[in-house]
Amino acid sequence: MPLIVMTGLPSSGKTTTVAKLEQFFTSKVKTVVIVNEEQLMGQDKSFIFSDSRHEKDVRGRLKSEVIRLLSKDSVVVCDGLNYIKGFRYELFCASKAAKTTQLTVQCDLSPEDAEKINSGRDDTERYSDEVFKALVQRYEAPISSNRWDAPLYLVLKDGVVNFDGIFDSLFNKKAPPPNMSTQNAPLSSTNFVYELDRQTQAVVTAIMEAQKTTGAGTEICIPGSCDKIQLSRLYTLSELARTKRQFLIYAKQKSCQDVSKLSTMFVQYLNANLTE
Numbered sequence: 001m002p003l004i005v006m007t008g009l010p011s012s013g014k015t016t017t018v019a020k021l022e023q024f025f026t027s028k029v030k031t032v033v034i035v036n037e038e039q040l041m042g043q044d045k046s047f048i049f050s051d052s053r054h055e056k057d058v059r060g061r062l063k064s065e066v067i068r069l070l071s072k073d074s075v076v077v078c079d080g081l082n083y084i085k086g087f088r089y090e091l092f093c094a095s096k097a098a099k100t101t102q103l104t105v106q107c108d109l110s111p112e113d114a115e116k117i118n119s120g121r122d123d124t125e126r127y128s129d130e131v132f133k134a135l136v137q138r139y140e141a142p143i144s145s146n147r148w149d150a151p152l153y154l155v156l157k158d159g160v161v162n163f164d165g166i167f168d169s170l171f172n173k174k175a176p177p178p179n180m181s182t183q184n185a186p187l188s189s190t191n192f193v194y195e196l197d198r199q200t201q202a203v204v205t206a207i208m209e210a211q212k213t214t215g216a217g218t219e220i221c222i223p224g225s226c227d228k229i230q231l232s233r234l235y236t237l238s239e240l241a242r243t244k245r246q247f248l249i250y251a252k253q254k255s256c257q258d259v260s261k262l263s264t265m266f267v268q269y270l271n272a273n274l275t276e
Contacts, residue, residue, distance in 0.1 A: 002075050002170035003066065003095045007082040007142055008107030008155075010127050010135050011118035017107055017155050018079045024163045025075050035065045037080030046128040049135060059087060066091060070098040075170065085140040085148075092148035101175045103166060104142050108154045111136045147176075195259040196251055199224060200266050204240045207270075211235070224263035230271050243273055 004021065006014045015036070022032045040061045041048050048054045062080055069076050082088055088104065095102040109117075114136075118126050127135070142149035151169045153162050203222050210220040211234050219228040247269045251262070 002100055003070060003091065003102040004075065004077045004166070004170075005082055005088055005091055005102065005104045006077065006079050006107070007088065007104060009083075009109060009111060009114040009139055010081065010132050011114045011121070012107040012109035013117075013155065013159060014081075014107050015079055016159070017105060017161060018077050020159075020161050021077060021105075021163075021166070024161075024167075028167065031074035032077060033069050033074045034077045034079055035062060035069065037062050037078075037082075040065070046131045049127070049131050059084075063087070063090060063094070067094045067098075070095065070100060081135065081139075083135065083139040085142070085146070088142065089148040096176050099175050099177075101170050101173055103151045103153060103169045104149045105153045105155060105161075105166070106142050108156055110157075113157060192259060193252075196248060196262055199259070199262045200244050200247060203229075203263055203266050203270070204237075204244055207231075207235065207240060208237060222263060222267050225267045227264050227267045227271075229267060232274075235274060239274070240270075243270060246273070 006018060008014050018034055018036075022034065025032045037058065038045055041058050043054075048058055062078065066076060066078050078091060082091075092102060115132060118132055119129075142152050144150055144152040151165075153166055153169075155161055202224065206222050207220060207229055210229075211231070214220070214231065216231055216233045218231050220231055221228055244266075247266055250269070251265065
């Protein structure tokens with residue numbers, strides 16, 4: 001269920017820390033699933049990180065695999081650079097949608113120490129000097145005040161991991177509530193869904209028919225609604241259909257069971273959301 005997002009400079013000890021975490025959680029009879037970024041590459045990592053297209057593709061696979069594995073039965077560890085704060089935010093949203101806890105572990109090594117470790121590795125395991133320097137420059141360090149980075153645990157040069165704090169954050173704290181945008185719509189009755197689609201389509205049809213005989217600056221009476229459409233300009237069928245789809249999602253989330261108000265709600269939604 002919980003998610004651990006690893007982050008840090010290249011060659012800062014992330015995978016070593018993951019191995020320690022795996023050993024700790026196994027001793028606590030917790031199942032650990034590790035999603036390793038390098039294993040998803042399939043090619044030399046210097047080649048991947050020197051090409052933004054390839055890097056983006058690997059990042060997409062990493063995110064998909066993490067989301068697929070989020071469950072109630074295991075601790076998921078995302079082992080990678082995760083150096084882009086926007087990507088860490090996407091993982092945070094995924095864990096919120098799954099209603100699970102999450103934390104960030106940063107291997108906080110200085111660029112000089114990380115470069116020394118990298119230069120001492122075999123050619124098959126090290127980053128090229130050019131790619132290493134580029135990744136250091138691009139690295140967006142986590143900030144504990146950012147909700148998507150919190151709680152933030154640091155692993156310094158001595159390699160000491162705060163196992164008890166991490167365990168407490170994952171298993172003894174409440175998961176943040178999911179955003180409405182990441183929640184599935186509440187279940188609605190078949191009649192409600194039918195009426196919702198029927199009435200909104202009737203409003204769209206009435207607007208398209210009225211526009212054949214009237215121009216911008218007028219008001220259109222809508223059957224089933226006491227409110228009128230403010231026709232500030234002529235609207236196309238495609239933008240009305242798009243706004244209708246947005247309203248369907250909104251109405252299902254609200255799960256309004258008073259079907260007599262659906263047409264009026266949609267008219268008000270159109271007036272508020274159709275731009276000049």
